[in-house]
Amino acid sequence: LVPLLLALAMLAPAQQAPAPDAEEHHVTKAEAKELFRSIDGILQFASEHTGLPILHPVKKKLATREEVARYVEDRLKEQGSGERLDRSALPLKKLGLLPRDFNLRQYMLSLYKEQVEGWYDSRSKTVYLLDWVEPEAQKPVMAHELVHALQDQSFGLEKWLNIAKDSKDDSAQIALEEQRVARQSVVEGQAMIALFDYQLRSSGQSVESAPDRADSMKLSMLDEGSTPIYAQAPIYLREAMLFPYSYGAEFVRTVLVKRGKQAAFAGAFEHPPSDSRQIMEPATYLAAEPQPRMKVVPLDYILGPGWRREDVSGIGEIDLSILLRQWGGEEVEARLAPAWRGGYYMALSKKNAPKDAPLALALVLNFASHDAAKQFAAVYESALSPRYKSVQPAPTPHQWTTEEGLVCLYVEGDAVIALESFTPSDAAKLHAALTPAVAAKAMQ
Numbered sequence: 001l002v003p004l005l006l007a008l009a010m011l012a013p014a015q016q017a018p019a020p021d022a023e024e025h026h027v028t029k030a031e032a033k034e035l036f037r038s039i040d041g042i043l044q045f046a047s048e049h050t051g052l053p054i055l056h057p058v059k060k061k062l063a064t065r066e067e068v069a070r071y072v073e074d075r076l077k078e079q080g081s082g083e084r085l086d087r088s089a090l091p092l093k094k095l096g097l098l099p100r101d102f103n104l105r106q107y108m109l110s111l112y113k114e115q116v117e118g119w120y121d122s123r124s125k126t127v128y129l130l131d132w133v134e135p136e137a138q139k140p141v142m143a144h145e146l147v148h149a150l151q152d153q154s155f156g157l158e159k160w161l162n163i164a165k166d167s168k169d170d171s172a173q174i175a176l177e178e179q180r181v182a183r184q185s186v187v188e189g190q191a192m193i194a195l196f197d198y199q200l201r202s203s204g205q206s207v208e209s210a211p212d213r214a215d216s217m218k219l220s221m222l223d224e225g226s227t228p229i230y231a232q233a234p235i236y237l238r239e240a241m242l243f244p245y246s247y248g249a250e251f252v253r254t255v256l257v258k259r260g261k262q263a264a265f266a267g268a269f270e271h272p273p274s275d276s277r278q279i280m281e282p283a284t285y286l287a288a289e290p291q292p293r294m295k296v297v298p299l300d301y302i303l304g305p306g307w308r309r310e311d312v313s314g315i316g317e318i319d320l321s322i323l324l325r326q327w328g329g330e331e332v333e334a335r336l337a338p339a340w341r342g343g344y345y346m347a348l349s350k351k352n353a354p355k356d357a358p359l360a361l362a363l364v365l366n367f368a369s370h371d372a373a374k375q376f377a378a379v380y381e382s383a384l385s386p387r388y389k390s391v392q393p394a395p396t397p398h399q400w401t402t403e404e405g406l407v408c409l410y411v412e413g414d415a416v417i418a419l420e421s422f423t424p425s426d427a428a429k430l431h432a433a434l435t436p437a438v439a440a441k442a443m444q
Helices: 002-008 029-050 065-094 104-115 135-155 157-162 170-203 211-221 235-259 266-270 276-280 282-286 299-303 317-328 330-339 370-382 424-440
Strands: 059-063 119-121 126-130 307-314 340-350 360-367 391-393 399-402 405-412 415-422
Touching: 029 059, 029 135, 029 170, 059 065, 065 104, 065 126, 065 307, 065 340, 119 135, 126 135, 135 157, 135 170, 135 266, 157 170, 170 211, 170 235, 170 266, 170 276, 170 307, 211 235, 235 266, 235 276, 235 282, 235 317, 276 282, 276 317, 299 307, 299 340, 299 424, 317 330, 317 340, 317 370, 330 340, 330 370, 360 370, 360 424, 370 405, 370 415, 405 424, 415 424
Parallel strands: 059 126
Antiparallel strands: 119 126, 307 340, 340 360, 360 415, 391 399, 399 405, 405 415
């Protein structure tokens, strides 16, 4: 769910972690001097392999563990990221994507303190290296981070990634967040390609000439066993965190092979993809296929002043893909995820309800066909039992009673509407309001 994915996509994925009993290395002054000197050569390498020009030197700084921890904490606090994590956790738990007792914010703090291997800060225009990591081990990471410096010099990363200010219109905001995810994937995907090329340089190969070796390096680099805290993450968090790096790299490589260096690097900034579908399916980007935009119905207003909106977010193709994998397995994911044509959820609660009252959730998804919508509804139904302690069929078809209230599931043409923990009368009211919106399918 897109705001969470954006909060996750912060830092470069870690390399293999040192053994727990290994003595920690601290970079000496002589090593730091040599490491800083090598940065210029790596910057030149990154420029040659991306076609992005070096417009000015990049500032460099060694960071301590304390500085890294402070940086991570500050990033999670920025623009309400911490609050966004808390809000996003509620529907994720409701959908069974996170354990009910999972502390998402604390986990993310621990994860990024473990994961960080260096970073480029676009505000200070500085690349940060780590004072406790062997210099040689930091050079591939610098090939990644220095691409961000080049991207920033040519296009201004902060402004390009944010696109525009957040919108008060839900439909526009969801489209904006999908664009941000797609752009984050371009930024990280380009940097990953440069990293792979840097690691292949001694053999005279590249991701274009040796795709199998690049795939092998990607699997090794993103191996969940390489960092203990990451290995403990639920499937959704692992996939969401890696999406900009793994799918982003494949997107850039595809454009590179099909259209060349200019299109894959500067061209992707000048003509960016618009959503996670174009990242996951580069052919839709290359063909300039129009992308769906959902019209969000203001369900809190429909229910009345006694209700409060807790969260609203788009459901992109990446979100649907992970849901399908967790609920139905990889075969179901591969078959149904490409049929995504837009989606969102809204989490709501009653203002006077007890603190432990269940969260109410409305989920709307559009598909490429009625058959795909029916298949997804069947997967959704099958996933109810693992998510709830008690699931019993209600007298009305396609409704079930649970310990958290009623679950209603509707297939309306090419769309699926799911309503959880509303009263029968409120569910009927929402269904009546949502049906005309999903019939219209996309905003014109």
